Amino acid sequence: MSGGHWAVIGLLALMAFLIRVAGLMAGERIRASRLAWMLDELPGLIVVSLVASSLIGQTLPTWISAGAALGIAVITNNVIATMAVGVLAFASLTWLGG
Structure with a gap:
């Protein structure tokens, strides 16, 4: 590898480190x-956003199952x-529908 490759690798490593340090300082x-x-x-907000975004465009059985899971989560x-x-x-x- 050339010196340019090593320079890019070094720069990327430095930037990754600086991003982590900035996150720690901001936190x-x-x-x-x-x-x-x-x-x-x-943490709860991240989970809710991941679930909500994964439900977009899903079929009705998926939405009904998610609603049932939500009900059990609230109850238990x-x-x-x-x-x-x-x-x-x-x-x-899906077994009943297919």
């Missing part, structure tokens, strides 16, 4: 501010029960 500043409560809610607050009901609902709806 510490947010923790010390009045907006710290948002960090506590962030149990991840395993939520996943089991969602999978069973989807399997039964």
